[in-house]
Structures are given as C-alpha cells and as structure tokens.
Amino acid sequence: MPPLEFSPPETASVFRGLIAYPITPLLPSGAVDHEALGELVGRTVEAGVSAISVLATSGAGVTFSRTERQRVQETTMTAVAGAVPVYAAVTAASTRESENYARDAESAGLAGVLLAPFAYVPLTRDAVRALFAAVSDASALPICFYNKPAQLSFDVDGELLAELVAQARVRGIKEPSVRPGPAGQPPLARRMRELCSGTGPELAIGLSGDLGLLDHPPVVDAWHTGLAALLPEEYVRVWAERGALAVDNSPARDRLIALASALAAGSSPLGGLHAAARALGIGTADPRGPYLPATAREAAALEAVLAP
Incomplete structure (x- = not known):
C-alpha cells in the first residue's frame, strides 16, 4: 500500500515537521533531572528534528507542579538555543490551570501550546469552545488541538x-494515525480532508501513534512522536523518506517499528519509554505514579530490541 498523501493548500507556519516529544527524565528522588533533560533535548535537536514538544503524554506533564513545569520549559529552551521551535502541552484538570500554563509558556518564549479537551467526564462541544477560547485569551501563542478520542471520549x-481556527487561534491538530473503519480499513485520508475542509491554509495537519506512522508513512504536515526523542537519527531518516518507496526497506524504519511494537506490547507505555531511555544510556528513574514502571520482562524485551 502506498503512503497516505494529504496536504492542505499551503504549509502551516507552526506545528509542522517531525516534532519530538521527549520524556521528562527523573532522579531516583522523583525530582526532574535537568541535566539529563538538557542532554536528551540537545542530542534530539542535533539529529535534525523540526521541533521539540515537552510536558505532553511522553513528558508526563500532568504529574508536575506549575513551578516544575516552568523549569522544564526553561531547561528545554536553553538546550534548544533557538535552533527549533519548542511547544508545551497545557492540558490540565481545570481551565484556570491551562490558562496559567499557557501564560507561562509564552513568558518562557515557547512557540506554541498543545491543548486536549480533558475532563473527568466527557466535555460537550460548548465546553470545548469555552476551554479553547479561554486559553486563547490567556496567551497569544498558537494552539494545537490535541485530539485523543479513545482516551477522552471527545472527537473534534x-x-x-x-470555528476554533477562526476564533481561538488553533493552528494545528495532533490526530491519531489509526482510526478504525469498515473491514478494518482506517479512513484516514477522508478524515484528514474532513478536518481541513473548512479551515484553510492556517491549519497544520499532524498525526501521532508510531505504529500508524511507520506502517505506511503518511505525507502530512507533521508527525508527533515520543520515539523521535529516543531514536532521533532513525526517525529523521524515515521522515525524510516518507514519500519514497525506499522507505519500505529502511533499516531505520525496521528498528523503529520493532521498538514501537515492544512498547505497545507492554502494560505501561510511559514506563516503557523510561525503560527504553535507560537502555539507550539516558539516565532516568521510572515515571511518577499513577504511571507504572515497565516490568522486568518488558524492560528486557526493550533492551533486546535496542541492543547494538
């Protein structure tokens, strides 16, 4: 099957390219390891990714206090040194928290924020409108709609x-790359056209989910991936080849698929990311609860995949 190709009329100015989502490394005490974070971000940028996004799912942003989040952003900006844009997730349990996080991101010099319609019960359309309007009013930064229908029971x-593009400074969408359809066929191209039909060239169409990205590499505005911060050289190579038939026989792609498959087979995706990071020589303790660490068997499987 050829790669999915879909492009809006023009390239968006933000939330485009290969966007890497690093973990937030931790010390054994549970505090953020800023030295390890800076090293991780620095080598990811050097490999040629297009942007860095912190404090989203891979970065476990919901487990950190406002002050900790501010310091993570400062460390990341220092490590990036202006080479690429930096984004941060601002999803929180309350609109007020998301507003504060967006203000902090703007003050730190970030290029944009990601916002998911999170709540302890599924939000209505009106509630989502209000949330995005409030965050847009709190900061002048562009917003990426972080769409997580399976987890949040809301699908934009x-x-x-x-409406959000026109009224709430939404300039990108992070959309799952696998969407079940008839006979198991994901109607992804149709979904992309639906999302872009009324938005114009301002919106960057981005996809997440490593197995979906790597299975039939889609040609869209952006790939959003945590694995690009663990194996950045391989991911940069696959991103560059995404529209070429040569990607079908890419050793870089094969290694990434093996890692993504091992992570998907585990019981704790975030715990698996931290275990994979350790296997690659990136010092970090396990993520904070409620996220569980990888089991010994899962860690061994990841080490086997990542062995030289």
Missing part, C-alpha cells in the same frame, strides 16, 4: 475545528 469534527 471539521465544523468545530474550523
């Missing part, structure tokens, strides 16, 4: 997305 449609 093209009509609402067009």
